[in-house]
Amino acid sequence: MLININELSFSYGVHSIFNNLDFRIDDAEHLGLIGRNGCGKSTFFKLLTGECHHDTGTLDKKNGLTLGLLSQEFKASEHETVGAIFTAAFQDLIEMEGQIQSLQQRIDTAQATEQQRLVHQLAELQEQYADRGGFEYHSRIRGVTIGLGFQLKDLEKAFGTFSGGEKTRIALGCLLLQSPDLLLLDEPTNYLDFESLNWLESFLNNYKNAFIIVSHDRFFLDRVCKRICEIENTHMVSYTGNYTQYLDKKAKRDRALDAAYNKQMKELTRQQKIVDRLRDYNSVQSSRRAASREKAIERITPIERRQDRRSLHFSFSPKVLSGNDVLMVEGLEKSFGDRQLFKNVGFEIHRGDRIGIIGRNGIGKTTLFQILMKQIKSDSGRIVFGRKVYPGYYAQEPDEALLAPNETLIDAIRDIDSHLTDGDIRNILASFLFTGESVFKHSGDLSGGEKARLNMARLMVSESNFLLMDEPTNHIDMSTREILEDALCGYEGTLLFISHDRYFLNRVANRIFELTPEGIEETIGNYDDYARTKQNQSDREALLAQNHAPQINKTRRKQERQQAKALESERRRQKKALAQLEEQMESNDQRIAAYEADMCQPSFYDDMVYAQKITDDYHALKADNENIIQQWEDLALQLEED
Numbered sequence: 001m002l003i004n005i006n007e008l009s010f011s012y013g014v015h016s017i018f019n020n021l022d023f024r025i026d027d028a029e030h031l032g033l034i035g036r037n038g039c040g041k042s043t044f045f046k047l048l049t050g051e052c053h054h055d056t057g058t059l060d061k062k063n064g065l066t067l068g069l070l071s072q073e074f075k076a077s078e079h080e081t082v083g084a085i086f087t088a089a090f091q092d093l094i095e096m097e098g099q100i101q102s103l104q105q106r107i108d109t110a111q112a113t114e115q116q117r118l119v120h121q122l123a124e125l126q127e128q129y130a131d132r133g134g135f136e137y138h139s140r141i142r143g144v145t146i147g148l149g150f151q152l153k154d155l156e157k158a159f160g161t162f163s164g165g166e167k168t169r170i171a172l173g174c175l176l177l178q179s180p181d182l183l184l185l186d187e188p189t190n191y192l193d194f195e196s197l198n199w200l201e202s203f204l205n206n207y208k209n210a211f212i213i214v215s216h217d218r219f220f221l222d223r224v225c226k227r228i229c230e231i232e233n234t235h236m237v238s239y240t241g242n243y244t245q246y247l248d249k250k251a252k253r254d255r256a257l258d259a260a261y262n263k264q265m266k267e268l269t270r271q272q273k274i275v276d277r278l279r280d281y282n283s284v285q286s287s288r289r290a291a292s293r294e295k296a297i298e299r300i301t302p303i304e305r306r307q308d309r310r311s312l313h314f315s316f317s318p319k320v321l322s323g324n325d326v327l328m329v330e331g332l333e334k335s336f337g338d339r340q341l342f343k344n345v346g347f348e349i350h351r352g353d354r355i356g357i358i359g360r361n362g363i364g365k366t367t368l369f370q371i372l373m374k375q376i377k378s379d380s381g382r383i384v385f386g387r388k389v390y391p392g393y394y395a396q397e398p399d400e401a402l403l404a405p406n407e408t409l410i411d412a413i414r415d416i417d418s419h420l421t422d423g424d425i426r427n428i429l430a431s432f433l434f435t436g437e438s439v440f441k442h443s444g445d446l447s448g449g450e451k452a453r454l455n456m457a458r459l460m461v462s463e464s465n466f467l468l469m470d471e472p473t474n475h476i477d478m479s480t481r482e483i484l485e486d487a488l489c490g491y492e493g494t495l496l497f498i499s500h501d502r503y504f505l506n507r508v509a510n511r512i513f514e515l516t517p518e519g520i521e522e523t524i525g526n527y528d529d530y531a532r533t534k535q536n537q538s539d540r541e542a543l544l545a546q547n548h549a550p551q552i553n554k555t556r557r558k559q560e561r562q563q564a565k566a567l568e569s570e571r572r573r574q575k576k577a578l579a580q581l582e583e584q585m586e587s588n589d590q591r592i593a594a595y596e597a598d599m600c601q602p603s604f605y606d607d608m609v610y611a612q613k614i615t616d617d618y619h620a621l622k623a624d625n626e627n628i629i630q631q632w633e634d635l636a637l638q639l640e641e642d
Contacts, residue, residue: 001026002065002182002210003048008057010040010047017043019234021057025182029210032221032243035231037433037477041214044231045069045184048212068180070188074171078160082170085159086144089177090137096129137177144173147199149192149361165191165361176203183211189220193360193500216478218243219502219527233304254306261303271297313483314428318465318493323387324351326466326494327372332381334367341367344519345381349466354488354495356509356527363515365498366396369468385466392464394456396471396498397448402455405444409434412443412454417461431483432457432476449475460487469497473504502527524572533568574635581632588625595621 005023009016017040025031033041046052047059049069076085087094103122107115133140145155148169162170168191175183189197197220204211204224215221221228221243228239228246237253239246271293278290325348332345341364349355359365370376372383373393385391403412413425420428429439432453446454452475459467473481485507488495499505505512505527512523512530523530595618 002029002062004058004060006058006060008047008054008059010043010052010054016234018054018236021234021236023229023236023238025210025212027181027210028208030204030207030224030226031210031212032225032228033212033214033231034221034228034243034246034478036479039231040234041231042186045186045212045214048182048184062181065182066178066180067182067184068175068178069184070172070175070186074167074174076159076170078158080159081156082145082150082159082162083141083155085170085174086141086155086177089174093129093132093134093137096125096132096134100125100129140177144176147196147203148173149196169196179207179209181209183207183209185211185213185215187215188213189215189217189500191361194358194502195360197500197502216473216476216481217501217503218478218481219506222503233307257303257306261305264300264303268297268300313486314431314460315487315490316460317491318390319463320388320390320465321492322351322389322465322494325386326351326353326389327386327496328382328384329372330382332368332371332383333379334364334371335379340517342515342517342519345515347513347520347522349494349496351494352492353511354491354508355497355511355513356505357496357498357513357515358500358505358527358530359515363517365515366470368515369393369395369470369498372468389466390464391466391468392459392462394459394467394469394472396474397452399455400451402458403443403446403451405442407443409439409441409443409454413457413461416458420461428457428461431480431487433480453480456484465493467491467493467495467497469495471498471500473499473501524575574638578632578635581628581635584628585625585632588621588628592618592621592625 001024003023003025005021008018008021008023010018010021033044035041043052047054049067100122103118103125107118107122110118129135141155142152145152150166150169159167159170172185172188175185188200192200201220201223204213213221213225223242225242226240228241228243230237230239230246230250237250239249241249275290275293275297278286278293327347327349329348330346333343334341345368357365357368367376371378373391404415407415409429410422410425413428414420426439429435434441434450434453434457443451443454456469456472456476459469472484476484481501481504485504488508495508497508507526509526510524512525512527514521514523514530523533595614598614
């Protein structure tokens with residue numbers, strides 16, 4: 001046991017954060033902590049570190065427990081190098097190195113009898129040094145440096161020369177190198193690109209000690225967590241498994257809670273009717289029985305009605321459909337001074353596409369959007385929007401000029417679409433975490449994150465039919481992300497979005513654009529399809545390197561590239577064919593259902609010629625549909641095997 005919490009309560013003034021909270025974490029547990037924004041996740045970390053003190057209950061820690069907290073306010077000298085900061089995580093080993101060096105010097109000058117004792121002492125110290133990883137820590141520093149997206153030469157740079165996001169990555173690296181008994185990581189995936197995310201996932205999966213992670217990255221929680229704890233209504237509920245398993249178990253628990261609540265309400269209603277009937281008899285005996293039943297009702301512990309934010313939803317459609325050709329880009333190039341971001345960027349977007357743009361940090365994804373929205377100019381290239389295309393842009397940093405500071409949130413939405421009712425507006429705002437009286441707040445009083453969410457809501461109800469969104473899942477919690485995903489998946493317009501949220505990319509995207517210095521690399525499908533393609537490419541490259549020999553000439557390599565291209569092209573064709581078969585199956589199912597409904601009518605056999613024709617058509621359609629289903633199964637199986 002590392003930490004054990006029993007019946008803990010904590011409040012900020014009159015606002016209760018935790019009430020009779022129970023929690024336990026054991027050695028080497030890998031745990032994810034989730035909950036809506038403002039539920040107390042950061043406060044829970046402060047209670048564990050001792051920055052906050054609980055009001056009642058107990059919080060017991062293992063003797064000598066070492067805690068490591070990823071803080072947004074990492075303190076280091078601006079002039080200290082990254083190498084020195086990372087090396088400081090091994091201060092005990094550095095001190096041992098000094099002791100070893102001192103002993104070696106003393107051995108050189110000691111008398112024979114003293115020398116034997118010092119040699120024995122040195123051997124023990126060197127063994128301790130080796131056991132603690134003394135011969136490995138320089139390698140670990142290099143591994144963490146590269147894993148978090150830095151170059152080895154960055155170790156020589158001063159801490160103050162790095163950006164805010166880079167400093168957060170340095171803080172994370174320092175914490176990982178310290179290897180405390182319990183890691184407390186608050187949004188560790190911020191500022192990490194996909195390569196660094198994959199490295200961090202591998203690191204944490206091999207981490208021998210315990211960690212608690214607060215994260216909105218559902219894909220990340222799936223990869224690294226073995227238990228999910230959810231803070232809800234001042235309590236904490238624990239679920240074994242990763243995030244996907246949590247969703248399944250929570251759904252079952254919610255159904256059980258709803259059933260228990262409904263059953264209790266039904267019983268209380270029945271009991272109250274009996275009490276009312278006894279009161280109506282107006283006799284001494286019936287009054288006593290009524291009073292007795294009322295006391296029994298009062299002793300029943302009421303089951304709280306579950307507040308289900310997942311029941312919130314909204315859908316939106318473009319007021320005008322664009323033409324089929326939405327955007328064509330050719331030969332786009334952009335540099336800042338001597339630093340070229342990208343060149344040869346070209347692609348076509350069609351109505352209904354939902355395209356996720358990915359790429360390493362600093363490659364120019366936001367710059368590309370700013371070029372498309374004519375906020376900055378490209379160095380070269382051509383951009384052509386299609387007929388009746390009305391683009392709308394959601395920037396990663398909220399544009400203060402878009403909001404009138406003295407306008408309420410309701411009016412801010414009504415300004416975009418005056419036909420919406422108050423109920424519609426409240427539902428939309430609730431989906432973006434604005435509930436109750438908060439809808440009457442003025443825009444000028446909102447925080448940066450709240451303004452970003454309001455701008456997102458305004459974009460959803462605008463006249464735009466081509467949405468460009470830069471990191472749309474920032475500033476919103478998990479349930480709001482799910483609401484947004486559902487809305488975007490049903491959107492009949494066109495989407496182009498930048499995102500590091502792999503779960504979001506999986507649910508929403510049907511094409512992936514990877515922005516590279518040399519242009520766009522496209523994958524048909526979602527993030528999983530992209531990752532699979534990259535892995536296949538990596539496997540092929542590894543195989544080629546392994547089997548590399550002089551006889552593998554340029555012609556052979558060209559053939560292999562062409563073969564790989566052909567395989568990818570064939571996979572795209574198969575996916576398209578699979579979608580067409582699914583559409584045929586759905587259409588046939590609807591026609592079969594219509595025939596069956598017609599054949600069930602009493603008057604169906606009044607006209608035998610008509611009845612025979614319909615019956616023949618029905619059986620022919622059923623046979624055709626069975627053939628299509630078989631084709632679909634064969635093709636789906638082939639895709640899985642590939």
